[in-house]
Amino acid sequence: MEFQNKATSLWGDFLRVDKVQIRTFHVTWFAFFLCFFAWFGIAPLMAVVREELSLTKEQVGWTIIGAVSVTVFARIAIGWLCDRYGPRLTYTWLLVLASLPVMGIGLAQNYTTFLIFRVMIGVIGGSFVITQYHTTNMFAPNVVGQANATSAGWGNLGGGVTQFAMPIIFSIFVVGFGVNEAFGWRASMGVAGIVILVTGIVYYVFTQDAPDGSYKELRAQGKMAPAGHTTGNFLEALKDYRVWLLFFIYAACFGIELTIFGTLALYMFDYFGLTLVTAGMVAASFGLMNLFARTLGGVFGDNFASIWGLKGRASWLFITLFIEGLALMLFSQMSVLFLAIPTLLFFSLFTQMSEGATFSVVPFISNKSLGAVAGVVGAGGNVGAVSAGFLFKGDLSWDTSYLILGALVTCASFMALFIRFTKADEIEAEERFDNGYTQNRLDAARAHLAVLGLSEEDIEKVKVFGSKEAHALKRLEALGADMDSIKPLIKR
Secondary structure (H helix, E strand, O other): OOOOOOEOOOOOOOOOOOOHHHHHHHHHHHHHHHHHHHHOOOHHHHHHHHHHHOOOHHHHHHHHHHHHHHHHHHHHHHHHHHHHHOHHHHHHHHHHHHHHHHHHHHHOOOHHHHHHHHHHHHHHHHHHHHHHHHHHHHEOOOOHHHHHHHHHHHHHHHHHHHHHHHHHHHHHHHHHOOOOHHHHHHHHHHHHHHHHHHHHHHHHHHOOOEOOEOHHHHHHOOOOOOHHHHHHHHHHHHOOHHHHHHHHHHHOOHHHHHHHHHHHHHHHHHHOOOOHHHHHHHHHHHHHHHHOHHHHHHHHHHHHHHHHHHHHHHHHHHHHHHHHHHHHHHHHOOOOHHHHHHHHHHHHHHHHHHHHHHHHHHHHOOOOOHHHHHHHHHHHHHHHHHHHHHHHOOOOOHHHHHHHHHHHHHHHHHHHHHOOOOHHHHHHHHHHHHHHHHHHHHHHHHHHHHHOOOOHHHHHOOOOOOHHHHHHHHHHHHOOOOHHHHHHHOOO
């Protein structure tokens, strides 16, 4: 369903945490950031873990697969839970329960127990679906692409920060407190788990499901369909071929990012001879691009939509994904560090823009089953990571594995061109976009009028043209039309 009172501006109200939409945005992206931090917190420490637990190359490969495998099922289930119980409760319980294996991995004493905990930690990756779901609930169509992209991008930033932060935390324990390395990596993961547990409580206290209240309240007021309708809507979404196209597309961008997070530090350590900390810093540079890159994908998605409608969003998705594949193939062929790093950053830019572009399309697939669509598409990212993981456990060199993945991504980009929308979908999306854009302009205009001292009664009488009308008036004025004679004729 389409909620009322969604925010029509993100950056203009960015610090207005008194508004529930903005407050929820900030709590959501930060929670996702910490989830990503904990999810891949062990990756930059794998050189130490590998030595202590005597892991073979194949076993390391299985831990990479294990880290993302269970997330496939978690994301699908969490999408359904969001539709049924709301994002606030779903996120709270996920954070609280997932903190247990994050702390518990420190108890691992051999390959088997380490792998079990690594798989269990993967459940926390379902946080992405709730992040996108909750942000979509709070923001209008004119800014939902950039809001989704920013919340996810800044969350993904945790995967980059953990690449250098965890080695630093590890060093504090080993150098600062004088403990051995075996205890150091275990204690580091314990710290990450405690932070996740506290965040679950914060999420419950400072957010709500929708701008006008919780799902329970809205259903009691008759403003939402009963919870029992959730399953039917979920199954209906699974019949939409566009959902499955986006499933594979997301496998080719977010799935690749997950694979890079799980392999890059070790790749730089083994192939370029870097130290543990330096390899982590290089790997972090890939993730740190999330600070702005995924947001750009959503911003351009919204901008393409303002000109070409929903078809524009799909076209932009193709462009970013196609370049991502070419960039990955180029990075795989780099053999010197000063060329590898800028190529890595270029590849990272388009990987994360592809993710933002994907989720600028997702909110327009189905209003009735957003959780189902977001869950299935989100799971696609993990299917991609699991599939890619098999390339890193066999006899193939890792640079060859990257080359193969780049070629597959380039081929997958053409799927975006087959995402179609009906004329009714286009018209509805255009109206929703224009309404959000117009409301944003109206809010800004009234704020300026208030500064000029107009009374609230006079301000309420002010009308603002929609984006199409404003553009038409601007063009007429440029053509030399008499605007005084035209404006009175326009129906308000």
